[in-house]
Each structure stands twice: as C-alpha cells, then as structure tokens.
Amino acid sequence: MAKSLPCLLNRFRDVSCAAMLFFGATGSLMAQQQMEYLNRGVSATHSSNGVFVSWRLLGTDDAKTAFNVYKVTNGKEVKLNSKPLTKGTNFLDAKADKNKPNTYVVKALEGKKELPSKDSFTLKPGDVPYLSIPLKTPEGYAPGDASVGDLDGDGEYEIILHQTGKAHDNSHDGPTDDPIFQAYKLDGTLLWTINLGKNIREGAHYTQFMVYDLDGDGKAEIAMKTADGTKDGKGKVIGDASKDWRNEKGHILLGPEYLTVFDGLTGAEIHTVKYEVPRHPDTENPTQEQLKEIWGDGNGNRSDRFLAAVAYLDGKKPSLVMARGYYTRTAIAAYDFKDKKLSLRWLFDSDSSEENRKYRGQGNHNLSVTDVDNDGKDEIVYGAMTLDDNGKGLNSTGFGHGDALHVGDLDPTHPGIEIFDIQERFDDAGMHFRDGATGEVLWKKPSLSKADKGQGPGRGLALNIDPRYPGSECWATSAGMSGMFDCKGNRISETAPACNFGIYWDGDMLSEILNSTVIDKWDYINGKSNTIFDAANYDCVSNNGTKSTPVLSVDLFGDWREEVIYRTKDNNELRIFSTSIPTDHRLYTLMHNPQYRLSIAWQNVAYNQPPHASFYMDEKMPEVPKPNITIVKGK
Numbered sequence: 001m002a003k004s005l006p007c008l009l010n011r012f013r014d015v016s017c018a019a020m021l022f023f024g025a026t027g028s029l030m031a032q033q034q035m036e037y038l039n040r041g042v043s044a045t046h047s048s049n050g051v052f053v054s055w056r057l058l059g060t061d062d063a064k065t066a067f068n069v070y071k072v073t074n075g076k077e078v079k080l081n082s083k084p085l086t087k088g089t090n091f092l093d094a095k096a097d098k099n100k101p102n103t104y105v106v107k108a109l110e111g112k113k114e115l116p117s118k119d120s121f122t123l124k125p126g127d128v129p130y131l132s133i134p135l136k137t138p139e140g141y142a143p144g145d146a147s148v149g150d151l152d153g154d155g156e157y158e159i160i161l162h163q164t165g166k167a168h169d170n171s172h173d174g175p176t177d178d179p180i181f182q183a184y185k186l187d188g189t190l191l192w193t194i195n196l197g198k199n200i201r202e203g204a205h206y207t208q209f210m211v212y213d214l215d216g217d218g219k220a221e222i223a224m225k226t227a228d229g230t231k232d233g234k235g236k237v238i239g240d241a242s243k244d245w246r247n248e249k250g251h252i253l254l255g256p257e258y259l260t261v262f263d264g265l266t267g268a269e270i271h272t273v274k275y276e277v278p279r280h281p282d283t284e285n286p287t288q289e290q291l292k293e294i295w296g297d298g299n300g301n302r303s304d305r306f307l308a309a310v311a312y313l314d315g316k317k318p319s320l321v322m323a324r325g326y327y328t329r330t331a332i333a334a335y336d337f338k339d340k341k342l343s344l345r346w347l348f349d350s351d352s353s354e355e356n357r358k359y360r361g362q363g364n365h366n367l368s369v370t371d372v373d374n375d376g377k378d379e380i381v382y383g384a385m386t387l388d389d390n391g392k393g394l395n396s397t398g399f400g401h402g403d404a405l406h407v408g409d410l411d412p413t414h415p416g417i418e419i420f421d422i423q424e425r426f427d428d429a430g431m432h433f434r435d436g437a438t439g440e441v442l443w444k445k446p447s448l449s450k451a452d453k454g455q456g457p458g459r460g461l462a463l464n465i466d467p468r469y470p471g472s473e474c475w476a477t478s479a480g481m482s483g484m485f486d487c488k489g490n491r492i493s494e495t496a497p498a499c500n501f502g503i504y505w506d507g508d509m510l511s512e513i514l515n516s517t518v519i520d521k522w523d524y525i526n527g528k529s530n531t532i533f534d535a536a537n538y539d540c541v542s543n544n545g546t547k548s549t550p551v552l553s554v555d556l557f558g559d560w561r562e563e564v565i566y567r568t569k570d571n572n573e574l575r576i577f578s579t580s581i582p583t584d585h586r587l588y589t590l591m592h593n594p595q596y597r598l599s600i601a602w603q604n605v606a607y608n609q610p611p612h613a614s615f616y617m618d619e620k621m622p623e624v625p626k627p628n629i630t631i632v633k634g635k
Contacts, residue, residue, distance in 0.1 A: 031315035031376050033594050034216050035059065037633035039155030040119035041557035041589065042106050044093075046127050047580035051096035053121075054558030054578070055106040057089050059592030059627040065108050069093075072103040072120070084109055087584040089559040099125050119155075130538060130575040133159065134188040138180055141165045143567040143574060144543055145204075145604035146552040149211040149220025151183060151191065151264035153634020157556060158191065158264075159184045159565075159574070160211050160222060162604065167203040168250065170300040175250035176202035181209060181222070183233075183267065184574075192233030192267030199227035199245045201252050201304065204544065205365075208308035208605045211264070212318055214337035218634025219264055221337065223320050225275055225306060226260040227252070233267015253300050254285045259322060261337055273342050277324050277331035277349065279303050294351075296328040303329075309602045311369045311378040312594065313389045319345055321380060326363020327401055332380065334391060346391030359385045359393045361400055364421070365607035368407040370595040370614055372417045372436030378598070379436075381407050384421055386439060395439025397421075399429045406462035407436065408595070408612040410472040411487035414442070417614070418487070422476050423447075424456030431460055431476045433489060443489030447478050457481055463502040463511040464618060466492070466524040471616070475499060495527040501610040503553055504561045506532065507583035509617045514610070516548035517541065517566060533577070540566035540575055549608045554600050560587035587617075592627050 041056035053069055066084035069091045070077040080093055096102050103122040108115050135143060144164035148157040161184060165177025179202045183191040200206060210223040228239035238260060245255030257275035262268060280286035280294060288298030295303040307323040313334060320342070323332040334345040350360040364383035372379045377389035383405060385396035402423040410418040410433070417436030423429050430447025434440060447456050457478035464472045471487030475496035484493040498515035505512045505519050513520040513529060517536040520529035542548040551565040551574060563578045590596040590613055599611030615624065 032628055032630040033312050033315065034213070034317055034632050035592055035594065035597065035627075035629040036150050036213055036220070037153070037155050037218060037631050038150075038589065038591065040106050040108075040117060041156075042104055042119050042121040043131075043558040043578060044102065044104055044121050044123040045129050045131075045578050045580050046098060046123070047092070047129075050092050050094040051098070051102055051123060052090065052092055052580035052582070053104050053106070054090040054561075055119075056557070056559065056589040057586060059588045059629055060631060061108070061588070063586070063623050063626070067109065068107050068114060070105040070107065071096075072105060077105055088582065088586055090582055092582055098127055101125055128538065129580060130577045131186065132188075133184055133186065133574040133576065135161070135184070135572055135574060136182070136190050137571045138163055138165075140177065141180060142571045143551055145608065146565060146574075147209065147211040147601065147604055148552065148554060148556065149213070149222075149264060150218075150634070151220050153218040156186065158186070159552075160209065161551070161574070162207060162209065165202055168201070169203045169205050170201070170251055170304050173249040173251070175246060178202070179207045181224070183264070191265065194222075194224075194233050194262060194267050195231045196224065196226060197229030197231065197241075199229050199243065199252055199255060200225065201250075204606050205305050208306050208322075210308050210310055210320060210601055212310045212320075212601050213632065214261065214310070214318055214320060215340070216317060216632050218632045221264050221270065222262045222267075223308075224260060224262070225322070226258040226272065228255060230258075230260070232260075232262060232269040234269075236269055238269060238272055249299070251300050252304075253279065253288075253291065256284050259335070259342065261320075261342060270340050271337075271342050276322070276333040276344060276347055294329060295325060302327045305606075307363070307367050307382075307605050309367055309369050309380065309605070310598055311380060311389070313345065313378055315376040315378075315389075321369075323363075323367070323382070326361070326365075326383060328361050330359060330361070330363050330382070332382065332387060332391070348387055348391045348393070356393060358396045358398060359387075362396055362398070364402045364405050366403075366405050366605055366609045367602060368405055368609075368612075369598045369602065370407055370417055370436075374416065374437070381405065381419055381436070384423065386419075386436070397429075397432065397434060397439055397441060399423045399432060400425060402456075402460075403458050403607055404460040404476075405609060406460070406472075406612060408472075408614060409616040410462050410474075411442075412470055412616040414487075418442070420460065420462040420472070420474050422457045422460035424458075430457050430478055430481055431474070433474065433487070445476075445481055445485070445489070447481055459499040461499045461502065463513075464616070465497070465510055465513070465522040467510060467619060468524065470618075493524075493527055497522050497529045500548060501550070501553060503564060503610070505579045505581070507581050507585065509585060509619050509621065514550070514553060514564065519564075535564070535566045535575070535577055538575060538577075539568050541569050542566065544608065547607060552600075552603060553610060554603075555590040555596070559583070560585075560590055562590070587624060588627065592629060594627065594629065
C-alpha cells in the first residue's frame with residue numbers, strides 16, 4: 001500500500017505516520033480499487049449473559065460514525081442504547097429472552113440525524129452459538145473448502161462450497177469422483193450445482209475456484225478450470241460429454257482443457273476459453289516423454305499443479321490469475337473479464353527466456369496478492385518469487401518450493417510489505433523473511449541436514465501474538481527450527497503454539513491461533529496455549545486431513561473480528577461461528593481492505609493459508625483512515 005515519504009525516511013519509527021497510510025489514505029500512488037457493496041452486516045449470537053449484536057463499519061463510513069441498536073418488538077422498533085454508540089461496533093442485549101426470536105436493526109447517525117436502515121438480523125430461539133446452513137450434500141461427498149461472494153448484489157454474501165468426493169493428487173494413482181460445487185444463501189437456499197465432470201481430477205491441486213465480481217457489475221462470478229463433460233448450473237454441458245480422458249491410473253493427461261466463467265446467481269456458463277498454459281504447446285495429447293521434457297515428469301505430478309488468484313493489476317479493476325506448475329516450469333496467465341468475455345492480459349512462462357529461468361521452481365502450494373512496490377498495482381507473490389503487475393518477474397530468492405506463505409506489514413519498523421516463507425530445503429533457508437518490493441532476504445533460518453535427520457518445514461506461520469515485540473512473530477514446524485522468532489529473526493521463545501491458521505476472535509488487537517476446530521490464545525508469559533473455543537463441542541470437524549483447516553475463515557459479517565465455518569460430522573450442515581466477546585476497538589470491515597478481500601478469494605487454493613490484511617495491527621495503532629476504494633453496487 002502507498003506510504004508517504006516521511007514515513008519511509010523515518011523507517012516507520014513513527015507508528016502513527018505509518019498507520020495513516022495503511023489503507024492508502026493519501027491516494028497519491030493508488031487508484032481507487034473497485035470493491036463490492038456491503039450492507040451493514042448485522043448479526044447476533046447467543047452469549048452466556050444475553051445476546052451479542054455486532055455490525056460492520058464500512059470502508060466508506062466516517063471513522064467516528066455513531067450507531068443506535070433497535071430490537072423489533074411486536075412490530076415496533078425499540079432502541080436499546082441510551083446514548084449513541086461510538087466505540088466498538090457491537091452491543092450486548094443483556095435482557096434478551098433466548099426462548100423467543102430476537103430481531104435487531106442497527107442505524108447509523110450522520111451528525112444528529114439517524115439514517116434509515118432495512119438491514120436486520122433475526123436470531124432464532126435457543127442457545128447455540130452458530131448460524132446453521134442446511135446442505136444438500138451429494139451421497140458419498142463431504143463439504144470441503146468454500147469461498148464467498150455477493151451473487152445477487154444485495155450486499156450480503158453467499159457461500160460457494162466445494163463438495164468433495166474421493167480425491168487424489170498425481171503423486172498417487174487411482175480415479176477420483178467428479179468435483180461438485182454448490183452455491184448457498186445464508187438461509188440455506190441452494191442456488192445451483194456445477195459438476196466439473198470426470199475429466200477434472202478431484203483434489204486440492206486441481207480444483208481452484210475464484211469467486212469475485214470480475215466485471216464490475218456488482219455481482220460475483222465464479223471461474224474454474226473445466227473440461228469435456230463439465231455441466232453448468234443450468235445443466236448445459238461444456239465440450240464433449242462422451243469423452244473420457246482418464247488413463248489406466250486415473251490420471252488425466254490428455255484432452256482439451258478449458259477455463260470457464262460462470263454466472264454467480266444461476267451457475268450458467270458465461271464464457272469458456274482454452275486454458276493457458278496447456279500441457280504441451282503443440283498438442284492436446286502429449287506423450288509421457290513430451291510431458292517429462294517440459295515439466296520434469298510424465299505422470300502430471302508437476303504439470304498438473306494449479307494455483308489461482310484475483311489481482312488488481314491495473315490498480316482499479318480485478319483480473320483473474322490462473323497458474324500451472326511450481327516445482328519446475330512455472331506458467332502464470334492473467335485475464336480480464338469484460339462484456340462477458342475473457343481476454344488474455346499477459347502470460348508469464350519461466351521457460352520462455354533465459355531471463356525468466358531464475359523464476360523456475362520457486363512456487364509454493366499457495367500464493368498471495370498485494371501491492372508490494374507501492375505503485376498502486378498488485379503483484380503476485382508466488383512462493384519464493386514475485387511477479388510484477390505487468391506479468392514480468394520482479395524478484396526471486398532462488399530458495400525454491402515451500403508449503404506455507406505469509407504476506408503483509410509483518411514488521412512495522414521496516415518500510416513496505418514483508419514476506420515470510422518456508423522452504424523444503426536441508427540447508428540454510430528452511431525459513432526466510434524478505435522485503436516484498438526488492439526480494440532482499442532480511443533474515444533466514446536453517447533446517448537440519450538429511451544427515452542430521454532433518455527435514456524442510458511443512459508449515460510456517462507469522463502472526464502478531466506477543467505484544468512485547470513489535471511486528472509479527474514467526475515460527476515453523478521442523479527439526480532444528482523449534483521455538484518462535486520476532487520479526488527481526490531473534491529467537492524469543494523456546495516454545496510456540498500450533499502452526500496452522502490465525503484468527504481475530506477476542507477483544508484485543510492480537511491474533512488468536514486457529515488449528516483444526518480449536519481457537520487458542522497464546523499465553524506469551526508462560527509460553528503455552530489456552531483454548532478459548534472448540535467447534536468440536538458443537539459436532540463439527542475440520543477439513544483437508546492433517547492440514548486440519550476450516551471450510552473458511554473470513555470476516556463474513558458483524559464487526560472486524562472473523563467468523564469461522566465448519567462442516568458437521570454428518571456432512572449435512574455448515575455451522576458459522578462468530579465471537580460474542582465485547583470490544584471497544586473499532587476497525588473497518590476487513591473485507592474492505594483489498595489485500596484481505598483477495599486473501600479470501602485465494603484461501604481455497606491448494607494448501608490453505610489464513611488471510612492477512614495489508615496493514616499491521618496492535619493495541620497502540622491509531623485510528624485507521626478509510627481504504628481507497630470505490631463501491632460497485634449491483635442493479
């Protein structure tokens with residue numbers, strides 16, 4: 001994000017100066033990014049001492065906007081607060097009767113004038129701390145990763161859910177089930193079902209799905225890789241349904257490959273193009289020898305590793321980014337979606353020139369998107385390398401492939417964006433921390449050698465969990481890399497919490513730890529984790545095997561704290577959990593911070609990573625100014 005020259009000269013010693021530009025407040029280097037219209041996002045959940053009501057401060061609101069909270073009783077609105085609410089955007093209704101429905105309306109004040117509002121939320125009777133979404137799960141399937149988007153333009157998110165059957169990656173043999181996607185409203189209404197068919201392999205490395213308003217009409221689309229036999233939400237078949245391109249091992253190494261944009265509200269195909277980059281430049285049916293020559297193996301383990309994202313490559317409008325490969329060859333294509341048509345914006349290929357060769361083999365099982373060089377346009381952080389907004393290489397460490405990646409203002413004393421990455425290496429760079437704009441490695445830590453029975457770390461995490469040290473604390477899971485490091489690379493603890501996701505849940509500005517169904521608070525004094533919530537107590541389970549991730553973690557509604565979504569054990573329901581802990585801290589909804597919003601779009605990609613905002617948060621941060629965005633509302 002754009003940061004002023006005085007801030008840079010002071011190397012961010014003046015935290016208030018840094019905070020003034022976290023959302024690009026000056027606008028001097030940033031175009032206004034198109035963002036979706038959101039309503040007030042009123043929500044309510046049962047707590048131990050009443051009903052907790054929460055709502056959004058929008059990116060277009062004045063930071064000091066006051067609010068009134070009303071309960072609808074016998075058709076009349078009864079104000080619950082004695083004075084306008086000017087601190088946190090939450091309220092505890094201690095007199096609520098949990099045995100009856102409770103309907104709440106929140107209204108903003110403009111000066112002393114109260115603005116009308118139709119945004120309301122009705123909490124059903126009972127005492128469960130979640131919103132239930134009943135599912136129509138196909139037999140033999142289970143709810144997998146999800147994303148959110150406003151499919152109908154009403155300011156409320158819908159959930160796009162990947163229903164997952166039998167899955168494999170190409171390092172394993174065997175057929176898979178057809179990948180199935182469904183769209184649900186928050187009341188459980190099923191909008192559509194898309195079946196990608198037998199010619200798309202089911203698994204985390206193949207079924208990336210992007211949900212975003214790609215054409216600026218105020219309604220989100222869905223973009224996915226498709227193939228012969230894909231059936232859209234209206235039942236229309238893409239390609240030739242009679243074709244079966246699976247080989248005797250269940251791998252799909254032949255046949256045409258497509259990229260399709262679907263209508264968010266109906267699931268209908270809008271436009272389909274050939275997928276860039278293809279397996280082979282000259283034929284849809286390459287031999288194993290041809291695949292091996294280009295990618296390094298002949299069974300698709302390297303050629304069929306896909307990533308995807310959405311990025312503001314021009315600083316204003318979102319573009320679709322689809323990628324293939326990261327172990328060896330890396331190919332990344334950017335598309336614009338205008339007038340219901342996809343057009344190729346640029347194509348990057350690590351093997352297309354000698355200059356690009358240093359970007360070969362640097363990708364992770366995940367990626368991130370933000371403006372790392374302060375030019376107002378997004379870059380693609382692709383593991384150990386970064387691609388500029390114009391599709392040309394920006395920088396590369398050469399450290400190679402890794403499994404986890406974290407990007408943001410991880411060190412507020414260092415100018416700009418920082419990147420924390422881990423590598424599957426048996427040498428001096430098991431983890432590293434680098435400058436986003438230049439790729440300069442600020443510090444790195446070794447993993448043990450093979451001779452010492454070491455291994456490259458499989459997970460890494462960077463979160464602000466210890467207020468004694470500025471910036472994010474960093475840790476990884478690997479022999480020889482135990483404990484926790486501050487953002488300067490100094491070991492500050494011999495112990496560390498679980499290494500998975502982070503979430504904002506309680507009332508302070510520190511992150512909590514999200515692992516499997518458990519939310520922990522890190523006790524930095526005693527070096528241990530204390531559990532503050534466990535969704536397993538409500539019949540919920542995590543996803544993705546040992547990865548133990550939620551269906552989605554996201555600032556879905558309510559104030560700036562995040563919701564977490566899990567499936568139930570019987571696979572017939574999603575349960576959305578939201579905090580009921582009061583706070584006086586006030587921030588704009590994280591979904592109006594462009595980097596965070598794009599993080600939600602890519603969270604489902606391969607090895608899921610938690611979302612990060614572009615700005616640093618702690619208890620001492622001053623008021624955060626408005627994000628530099630323009631709102632697009634559906635008609």
